[in-house]
Ligand SMILES: O=C[C@H](O)[C@H](O)COP(=O)(O)O
Ligand SMILES: C=C(OP(=O)(O)O)C(=O)O
């Protein structure tokens with residue numbers, strides 16, 4: 200039995216796999232994969248099952264997903280301050296949503312493994328010099344020189360170790376007291392406090408404080424107030440890595456990719472007969488697929504049939520990323536067709552990837568207004584169809600960067616150069632993330 204499963208886990212090797220790095224020496228990759236396969240799991244099958252249960256609640260309309268983090272994590276970003284700032288932002292957003300929208304929030308980081316990037320062009324040219332594109336720290340270096348841009352399979356091991364460090368910090372921060380609801384004010388104690396969203400948050404935190412004091416006086420202090428359930432996720436892009444991190448769970452005898460709780464297939468690698476769809480169809484984690492504006496209703500249905508043939512609630516999440524100008528037309532046919540099939544699905548909105556453009560300065564950027572408009576369109580469509588807007592998937596950072604324009608602390612195009620630190624796509628900063636959370640909470644409340 201185990202032999203059969205193992206064989207099936209390698210079926211992707213015979214299929215077209217897009218966006219895989221070309222490595223100089225395949226035997227070096229094979230040696231790294233063997234070493235990865237001996238490393239301890241980063242997550243346990245039981246935890247993945249718990250997340251699947253949470254996502255089943257989302258599919259049923261009873262909870263809301265908040266998934267986010269960097270576009271591309273970096274090895275140098277695997278440190279306590281950077282991880283704490285991202286978690287703090289996620290916790291603040293989650294509190295706004297839980298309190299202001301009165302909905303349980305499933306918290307998933309694009310963290311502890313988001314080290315590989317698909318690219319639209321294989322090469323990058325600067326001042327007449329052409330080098331391979333940066334494909335994430337798991338593959339090559341961000342610096343623009345030939346040595347750094349060489350694909351190095353040993354980086355896969357470093358990606359594993361940085362994921363372990365980051366996940367360990369996430370587990371400690373979310374279980375060790377930092378995420379206690381009595382810390383709601385503490386999460387707001389820095390630059391963000393002065394921003395319009397920070398001040399609005401401060402008010403809400405005051406209300407939560409009073410509610411907690413009241414509940415304590417009544418004798419209630421449930422565990423849920425003292426720690427937070429947090430899950431990790433990343434795009435399952437590098438199949439050698441994901442395969443090496445896949446283990447057969449002792450209890451169920453089923454394969455789980457133990458590199459993260461939740462894995463998703465990107466917009467560029469969701470071909471029905473491609474390697475990524477095949478591989479993810481064979482692991483038992485909860486999984487997602489990004490759906491861009493070229494997705495037909497038949498494509499969505501075929502992905503459902505292949506990735507969740509048993510219609511297991513929580514197994515498959517569709518992450519739509521249509522763009523603000525397209526979502527109102529592109530999303531309804533997908534939802535209608537999938538719904539007609541009776542398949543349970545959690546629909547979540549990535550309002551980032553359909554709204555990227557290049558500023559005159561050459562910076563890749565996004566307008567917060569477009570992000571908000573796509574989320575508003577997502578809610579409108581679900582409201583019109585009577586379906587559940589299940590969550591948001593965003594790229595953000597805990598730092599005060601200037602990568603996206605707009606927001607309460609208005610960032611304009613001319614500001615982009617000030618703190619443009621992303622290794623790939625432009626991220627919302629703390630203030631912009633909070634602006635978004637308040638808007639989503641309002642939309643959610645209205646939709647109820
Ligand atoms: O999320 C990542 C980007 O959208 C993807 O890597 C493509 O970016 P690019 O067009 O800069 O290559
Ligand atoms: C590459 C990404 O998105 P998509 O696959 O939707 O383009 C991403 O999430 O960073």
Ligand SMILES: [Mn+2]
Nearest residue numbers: 270594623624
């Ligand atoms: Mn991105």
